[in-house]
Amino acid sequence: MSTTDTPDIAIIETSSLGDRSYLISHNGIALVVDPQRDIDRIESLAREKNARITHVFETHIHNDYVTGGLELARATGAQYVVPDGDPVGFERRAVVDGDVVDADPLFMQVMHTPGHTHHHVSYVLRGTKGTPVAVFTGGSMLYGSTGRTDLLGSEHTHDLTHAQFHSVRRLVDELPADTEVYPTHGFGSFCSATPTSGDSSTIGEQRSANPALTQDEQTYVDTLIDGLAAYPAYYAHMGVINTAGPAPVDLSMPTPVDPAELRRRIEAREWVVDLRSRTAFAAGHLDGSLGFELSSSFVTYLGWLYQWGAPLTLIGDTADDILTATRELARIGIDSPSGSAVGDITDLTGEHPVRSYGTSDFAGLREALGNNDNDRVVLDTRQPEEYDAGHIPGAVNIPLPELAERHHEVPTGEIWVHCASGYRASIAASILDRADRTVVLVDDDYDSVEKLGLDTER
Structure with missing residues (x-):
């Protein structure tokens, strides 16, 4: 393809959820992949590029956010392209492996890449000469990782993990090394099985960076499953909403109250x-x-x-x-x-x-612990795997998501509450304060613990 034939691929970041959506524009038309629910961002971007949205693509039924795909398709008159297999409650073009969506002069080829979900697909963007330009991998191949495989229930995790391994290998086997990779998840999303690395990559670069390509199948499966950590409780509602078809979004100011x-x-x-x-x-x-x-x-x-x-x-x-x-x-x-x-x-x-309640840092906590006051409690609100990797001796571990139901388990006394950065601890402090406990928020990075000599147990 010549430079003038190269489509523009714009990234729409949703950093709070760790996801990306994409707008591909060329010669006045635009394709959108995995849009978030606040579609005004995408509509504005399309206007900036003087492009009309003709197709909206979903790689899968999402479990970490409510899609904006249905509303965007309705608002723009675009064709809504969704993998076949899930019993959705709305009209769409249901696609399966091998289908080609003609968005002249661009083409999207469908590749079934199960693993993150059963019916997950990736979309290979082909240009005017049929050459693969990019692949939109959703929750399949991520940058140095893959999508997690346990969101549909533990009874599916083993089979989906094996499927994920083969899906990533299929992408590498069938696409040129210089094909750009554009995943939806992996920028902080809990949909990533393990932490990702980098902001861009190609199929060739993933050969040496992705565990599904550097490990044998059983090692990959065992390592992924053993490393799966907790994910947000609201995920239980996302697939249900997306399968039924989300209602139009309302971003207006909530009613003022006195x-x-x-x-x-x-x-x-x-x-x-x-x-x-x-x-x-x-x-x-x-x-x-x-x-x-x-x-x-x-x-x-x-x-x-x-x-x-x-x-x-x-x-x-x-x-x-x-x-x-x-x-x-x-x-x-x-x-x-x-x-x-x-x-x-x-x-x-x-x-x-x-x-109100007090705030401090880990230096203040060290000083407080040095007073040998038995009426003082250290509450660690990190996840168990974080706690097991190292913690302050004697600290009580109750992960933040469990605290509302378990706050009565925190021993009596002044509670010094911490996490890894102060954010989770601040929420926990407000929960304990509402329960009329005496709280000090440790607003500090956990890296300070070792530097201060607050030796950690493992």
Whole structure:
């Protein structure tokens, strides 16, 4: 292909979920692969490129986010291309291995690459001369890894892991070494079986980087299955929503509520979530609210802990914060929060006092532990595999997703709560504070533990 025949491939990052969508444009037409639910980003990008979206492709029924594919296809009149096999509740072009989608002058060839799901496919983008330009691998071949194989239930994991091994090898066997690889998962997504490396790659580069290509089949299967860690609880809802067909997205500002209504909702034990920074929350917050700092980890952990379907009210410094959180939540199917409040926290408390707790770092924890005060508890909210790799002697390990149900297991005394960076610990601190426990948030990187001589047990 000459330079003028080369399609443009634009990446749409959703860093909060660790995923990528793609818009391929050429000669005024555009193809979209695995779009997120907030389709306005994709529509805007297509307009910038003066391209009309003619086809929307899904590599699989997603388990980590609500797709925007159905709505995007309806909004643009594009053909909606989805792998055959799943009993979906909407009209689509169902494709199987070997099918070719003609998006003149471009072509997408379908390759069945099971592993992440049974019906997962990859799409090989071929140009005007039929030469493979790129392959969109969804949750199959990732950069130095593969998609996890346990999301459809443990009874399928063994067979899907073997299938994943062969799918990745098929991609390498059938595509030229210089074919660009564009996965959907693997940029922080829990859909990745193991951590990935790099922001771009080719089929040739994966030969020496991907475990499905550098290990024998049984070693790959055993290593992948043994290394599978916990994934967010909200994943249980994603496949169901995507199979039925998601409703149109609503990104409008939630209804404002006043201090009296905020208090009523808190006393009713509804979810009232404060989006401000974790240090601001610690310094002053509404008694009974929960702190989920609006950051790249916000939607993952709120979705993980959230009681599905419960009323949810958001508190933020600005309206933009509320709108950003609303967008993030819509991506995982938490639609139309039931209310919002914006402004200085002291103006939102009404007649009730502001509640607070202390913050420190690991140096402060070392000093506190040196006081030989038995009325002090170290709570480690990391996952068990993190704890087993090294932890502070005597620390109690309750992973954050389990804390709401297990907070009564934390011994009495002043609780110094930590994780690997401070983010999970900040959520845990708010949960414990709501339970009227005395808390100190350790807002620090766990790397400091060894440097400070807080020897870790393994």
